[in-house]
Amino acid sequence: MKKFLVLLAMVSVLFVSCQKKEAAAPEAKVEEKKEEIVIGALIRNTDEQFVADYADVLKGLAADAGVTLKLQDSRGDMAAQLDQMNTLLVQGVKHFVVVANVSEATEDMAKAIHAKGGSAAFSNIQPSVEALKVGPNFFLASSPETVAGTFQAQILDEYFTANPEKMANGDPDAIDAVFIYGQLGHPAQVYRTNAVKQGLIDAGYKLNVVAEDTANWKPSEAQSKMDAWISAYGGEFDVVIANNDGMALGAVESLITNGYMDDPNDPTKDIDGDGLVLSIPVVGVDATQVAVKAMDEKKLLGTVLQDAVGQATTAFELAMMMATEGSAAGKSAWGIAPLTAPIAEAPANDAAIVGQCYLVPFKAVTMSNYKEFMQ
Amino acid sequence: MENTNSKIAGIKIPAKLKNILSTHTSLITFIAMLIFLGVITNGAALRIGSLQNLVVAEAVRAFAALGVGMIIITRGIDLSLGQVIGLSACVASSFSQTADYNSALYAGQEFALWVPVVAGITVGALFGLFNGILVAYGNIPPFIATLGSMSIARGFKLIYTQASTLGSLKNEYKVISQGFLGPIPYLLLYVLVAAFVIWVLMNHTKQGKSIYAIGGNAMAAKVSGINVKAQLVRVYLYAGILYGIAGILLSARLGLANPLTGNDMELDAIAAVTVGGISHAGGVGTVGGMMIGLMTLGLINFGMTFLGVNSYFQLLVKGGIIILAVYMDMRKHSRKE
Numbered sequence: 255m256k257k258f259l260v261l262l263a264m265v266s267v268l269f270v271s272c273q274k275k276e277a278a279a280p281e282a283k284v285e286e287k288k289e290e291i292v293i294g295a296l297i298r299n300t301d302e303q304f305v306a307d308y309a310d311v312l313k314g315l316a317a318d319a320g321v322t323l324k325l326q327d328s329r330g331d332m333a334a335q336l337d338q339m340n341t342l343l344v345q346g347v348k349h350f351v352v353v354a355n356v357s358e359a360t361e362d363m364a365k366a367i368h369a370k371g372g373s374a375a376f377s378n379i380q381p382s383v384e385a386l387k388v389g390p391n392f393f394l395a396s397s398p399e400t401v402a403g404t405f406q407a408q409i410l411d412e413y414f415t416a417n418p419e420k421m422a423n424g425d426p427d428a429i430d431a432v433f434i435y436g437q438l439g440h441p442a443q444v445y446r447t448n449a450v451k452q453g454l455i456d457a458g459y460k461l462n463v464v465a466e467d468t469a470n471w472k473p474s475e476a477q478s479k480m481d482a483w484i485s486a487y488g489g490e491f492d493v494v495i496a497n498n499d500g501m502a503l504g505a506v507e508s509l510i511t512n513g514y515m516d517d518p519n520d521p522t523k524d525i526d527g528d529g530l531v532l533s534i535p536v537v538g539v540d541a542t543q544v545a546v547k548a549m550d551e552k553k554l555l556g557t558v559l560q561d562a563v564g565q566a567t568t569a570f571e572l573a574m575m576m577a578t579e580g581s582a583a584g585k586s587a588w589g590i591a592p593l594t595a596p597i598a599e600a601p602a603n604d605a606a607i608v609g610q611c612y613l614v615p616f617k618a619v620t621m622s623n624y625k626e627f628m629q
Numbered sequence: 630m631e632n633t634n635s636k637i638a639g640i641k642i643p644a645k646l647k648n649i650l651s652t653h654t655s656l657i658t659f660i661a662m663l664i665f666l667g668v669i670t671n672g673a674a675l676r677i678g679s680l681q682n683l684v685v686a687e688a689v690r691a692f693a694a695l696g697v698g699m700i701i702i703t704r705g706i707d708l709s710l711g712q713v714i715g716l717s718a719c720v721a722s723s724f725s726q727t728a729d730y731n732s733a734l735y736a737g738q739e740f741a742l743w744v745p746v747v748a749g750i751t752v753g754a755l756f757g758l759f760n761g762i763l764v765a766y767g768n769i770p771p772f773i774a775t776l777g778s779m780s781i782a783r784g785f786k787l788i789y790t791q792a793s794t795l796g797s798l799k800n801e802y803k804v805i806s807q808g809f810l811g812p813i814p815y816l817l818l819y820v821l822v823a824a825f826v827i828w829v830l831m832n833h834t835k836q837g838k839s840i841y842a843i844g845g846n847a848m849a850a851k852v853s854g855i856n857v858k859a860q861l862v863r864v865y866l867y868a869g870i871l872y873g874i875a876g877i878l879l880s881a882r883l884g885l886a887n888p889l890t891g892n893d894m895e896l897d898a899i900a901a902v903t904v905g906g907i908s909h910a911g912g913v914g915t916v917g918g919m920m921i922g923l924m925t926l927g928l929i930n931f932g933m934t935f936l937g938v939n940s941y942f943q944l945l946v947k948g949g950i951i952i953l954a955v956y957m958d959m960r961k962h963s964r965k966e
Binding site: 300332439 | 673676678679682685686689787790792793794795796797879882883884885887888889890892893930931934935937939940
């Protein structure tokens with residue numbers, strides 16, 4: 255108990271004594287701010303390749319512009335991200351680039367930043383409409399996740415239109431699909447999945463989900479899931495749809511080892527002329543270099559480029575405009591003009607805040623254009 | 630509290646200074662770190678705003694630490710706590726979403742404020758009871774029993790939320806965690822109350838003595854007439870209730886809950902109490918120690934964020950400190966033996 259009381263006393267003393275210090279500090283702070291521009295970056299999780307690329311782009315941009323970038327990685331923990339935001343706010347950081355963990359948290363984040371007179375460009379993970387309504391200094395600089403799913407559906411639509419005989423497995427009138435998800439509940443998992451399912455249905459297909467499960471973004475988990483499904487449902491599915499490229503490639507490996515090839519003796523032969531050496535098409539998202547190479551080897555049907563450079567640069571330029579000019583209203587960032595009319599998807603579907611939305615295009619990577627994406 | 634400690638260990642250290650150093654290791658470490666951080670940031674890290682952030686950030690974990698701390702004193706462990714907190718957060722959130730939110734789990738329905746609170750605590754209590762029965766009456770090692778219930782809680786969390794985020798929580802619910810009494814966050818008040826209650830339980834009740842006795846030597850405790858099984862179930866139940874409260878506070882603080890809420894919190898809580906001197910050999914540990922351990926790790930987190938240390942290095946530092954704390958603890962105990 256003694257320890258506890260000592261601690262309690264200490265904390266109370268600090269609370270009281272520090273309050274006085276802060277009251278005396280503001281004048282000094284104002285002077286500091288004039289000297290250098292500081293941009294805060296609250297980043298979801300750099301364990302993920304895309305987010306790591308995004309963070310690297312930000313660091314490069316900040317170095318080139320000669321500004322201080324305070325980058326915080328919350329490693330997927332929403333509570334940690336709030337703590338980090340609060341810490342930066344206490345340090346006097348005003349202008350933020352935010353890759354949030356959860357869309358639903360963006361309103362509270364915007365309010366906290368707004369209360370200190372700051373701004374934020376929400377990127378990669380969509381902010382809520384309410385977050386953008388907190389004030390004109392809050393922006394969307396992102397590619398809606400659902401677009402990735404929609405592009406997957408388009409790639410598959412083209413494939414099955416050209417090769418209708420490939421729907422013969424399982425129910426011949428339906429696309430019998432196996433879904434490999436990222437971490438369940440992750441925004442990219444939820445939005446991409448819903449969009450690809452809806453996209454196929456909108457294109458007029460009957461969709462039959464043969465099997466679906468998470469592989470937590472991991473190729474190895476995807477491969478073992480796929481191995482198990484091939485034992486259980488071998489021959490009953492037409493396509494494998496994965497939420498990212500890593501898992502798509504795990505599924506490709508499984509299909510190869512289980513003999514789902516046009517010619518199991520020669521893994522380079524496309525006998526049925528569908529453009530693939532595998533007998534079952536697989537699609538992913540991210541357009542990683544490994545995935546593009548797999549497309550070159552005719553092992554992967556398609557993927558979707560989520561543009562880390564485009565998203566990060568747009569968000570960074572918005573934050574810089576806010577820091578240097580105090581407003582970004584009506585101005586373009588990374589050559590992208592703010593939206594002028596609402597689109598179908600939240601948050602850019604609300605007319606009141608479309609002017610705060612900067613949509614960075616996703617790009618479908620298909621058999622006909624993949625070479626453009628090889629580095 | 631230190632008296633209780635040394636009685637259990639059954640030894641008296643003669644030199645006064647040595648006594649202070651060894652019994653207050655974690656407190657001294659904490660103060661040293663606080664001063665160090667204050668000095669290298671010219672006091673900036675110790676402003677009121679920073680301290681408020683620190684307290685708010687650690688409050689939910691404090692409930693987790695109190696729960697698992699008691700369990701570790703009985704020579705048990707609880708791996709399910711993060712998932713139970715997450716499930717409780719999700720259940721509580723589902724009853725506190727604004728009625729006009731279209732994507733609400735119970736869209737169009739308005740619940741009184743007590744509904745999410747009772748629901749969240751109930752979830753925690755049920756899991757605590759379940760864990761306690763598995764450990765006490767099923768004789769399943771705590772590590773395995775709670776590993777199982779961790780997965781069950783995670784499954785329930787995904788099923789209940791349908792893998793989506795439960796957002797748009799009512800302001801009156803969010804105020805539970807986001808409110809301030811002057812400069813003092815409500816969360817700090819809850820932690821103080823909970824820590825005081827557990828401190829009374831552990832130090833001034835028969836049950837508290839039984840808990841220490843069970844951790845020290847379960848067989849001896851049984852022989853001396855303690856109903857070990859019933860006491861164990863109670864400890865897990867109390868811990869479950871604390872996790873339930875933690876879930877409510879976490880969701881009110883975030884203004885949402887999703888299937889990822891609570892993930893990995895077991896590691897943070899176990900690490901915190903370990904740093905605070907709660908021995909995994911059982912029978913040793915104090916509520917003050919738990920809180921100091923928690924604040925120490927919290928300060929490390931906060932300090933490294935404040936100084937902008939790369940998050941990958943933060944993991945290394947945290948891991949190193951945990952290993953060091955356990956090593957010191959083991960050394961202390963092997964010397965005693």
